[in-house]
Amino acid sequence: MGDAGATQKPLKIAIVGGGIGGLSLLLGILNHCDPTVIQPHLYEAAYAFSEIGAGVGFLPNAVRAMRAVDPKLYEAYTRIADEAPRATVNGQKKFEFSRAMMGMDGRGGTNTLKALDHICTIYNDNRYRHVHRAVFLDEMINLLPNGFEGGLVSFNKRCTDVKIQEDGVTALFADGTSENVDAVIGCDGVKSLVRNVLHGGQEQCEPQFTGKYAYRGLVPIEDAVKVLGEKALNQMMTLGYGGHLITFPVDRGQTLNIVAFRSASDWNHGSSWVVPATVDEVLEDFKEWSEPIKKLLALLQKPDKWGQFDLPPLKTYVKDGRVALLGDCAHAATPHQGAGAGMAIEDAAVLGRLLGEITTPDPAQLIRAFVAYDTVRRERTRKLVTTSRSRGLLYEFQFPDIGDNDVMIRDAMVRQWDWIWDLDVDAHCREAISLMHQPPSVVNGFQ
The missing domain is CATH 3.50.50.60 (FAD/NAD(P)-binding domain)
Structure with missing residues (x-):
């Protein structure tokens, strides 16, 4: 043409x-x-x-x-x-990573952190995020x-x-x-x-199913603060064996958004990639996690379960x-x-x-x-x-050759974005x- x-x-x-x-x-x-x-x-x-x-x-x-x-x-x-009150460094919002201490089943050996101990913090110049x-x-x-x-x-x-x-x-x-x-x-x-x-x-x-699904839901921020303290006011990723959590405030700081991921061998819900879930189902998947995380997940109301495809x-x-x-x-x-x-x-x-x-x-x-x-x-x-x-x-x-090594995880995270x-x-x-x-x-x- x-x-x-x-x-x-x-x-x-x-x-x-x-x-x-x-x-x-x-x-x-x-x-x-x-x-x-x-x-x-x-x-x-x-x-x-x-x-x-x-x-x-x-x-x-x-x-x-x-x-x-x-x-x-x-x-x-x-x-x-969202411009909810949260910890800042030089005016930059904090993105904090911590670790959920689950049952040590012999795969460890490099672990020295306790539940929700800090791994690393990453900063960016985006004052308005969520x-x-x-x-x-x-x-x-x-x-x-x-x-x-x-x-x-x-x-x-x-x-x-x-x-x-x-x-x-x-x-x-x-x-x-x-x-x-x-x-x-x-x-x-x-x-x-x-x-x-x-x-x-x-x-x-x-x-393609990626081998993971996620529970998603919301919790009033005041309830989340009672469980997590100031951590509820920051974007936080909590790492664990076969699962991880992302939490961050939305609705101008009134609500905590929660996304809780789990590994799975398959997705048993056919063509439906988003299905209703129960709090009991969520808690069963995270029963070995630290008490603050389980208390937070217990606050979820009408969570959904999302298959992770790419x-x-x-x-x-x-x-x-x-x-x-x-x-x-x-x-x-x-x-x-x-x-x-x-x-x-x-x-x-x-x-x-x-x-x-x-x-x-x-x-x-x-x-x-x-x-x-x-x-x-x-x-x-x-x-x-x-x-x-x-x-x-x-x-x-x-991840191959990194596993649960906190130092190597930190090194990978601080550069990945x-x-x-x-x-x-x-x-x-x-x-x-x-x-x-x-x-x-x-x-x-x-x-």
Whole structure:
């Protein structure tokens, strides 16, 4: 395709999925793109925007990506992000790691720490870190133009198929309707329909159980403080044999978010990856842990049990300048580095900026934008998948040649987030834009 194939009508972009990734991309397109050139529309399967889960943490790179998507998104985030009282060092929030002392069953020998003894503390420059997912999503929705339904967003639109054609793409929906567009961008999560279309439903592109599940729930902060003391006011990771806990305040310090991971040989709940759980079930899984942890878990109300799945490395996130993948549908990772949602916002920042470089509604420019996006984003996001899975092993004393050695665990932890946190998002976007504007022969995969 070339300039001669350009049309005077705007390029129609269908965004499939209205979670954090899909909404970030929509906001990025609205902020960076000429509406006479790019016309986005988001299709959400549910009857309204919604997010499952409770707290979500955003690392410094994710906060910078919010600015790159739209400064108003960053401003909204800083209004709602948790600023609960907590220990600080030079104004920086503390991320504390401690150890849950479980029954020593002969695997030890290097252990000298008692329950909840401090292992290490890691600092970052993100003054605003945690939010409740639903509250953050509401703030994103508030940034959309008034009366966005119909013009920008359609609900109850579960995508069932995507057909790539010579002159565009047809998206089919469960209600029997279809839409002819110039491109489809899948933001539909780890069970993505769009990914299956792009990769032909290949088994090696399907989610894999990672050998862990997690209980998630909330506890009033005043109750958590009675059990953990000041530790409840900090983000804290508690390590143990075959399990670990993440705890951090949300709701401006009123609530403690708890995620308790356990190792498992398989997932016995079929296609349901989130199932109800009981407090008794949680306590049985952590019966050998220290008393403060068991008392904290006993406070959970209506916990859920989440299977931990990730994606194998995909060969590409784009196809024919017609289909692209963003967020979890491209690179779903376990949450052991707290970077999944942030990587989706990074994706949206890069792709939104690339689409903003298109100055005429020429489908050939979509190919350039998509290939540049894939080239810049794929290596970084695939690295997140592999390193996150290995961190889950580290936290539960299962990492080869490290095991439960506190010194080696500390050394690994203090460095493990540098490559994630330190990304210069603006430079990352400029790299993608530069690649987009290279001659076709220079852009790997350009057709």
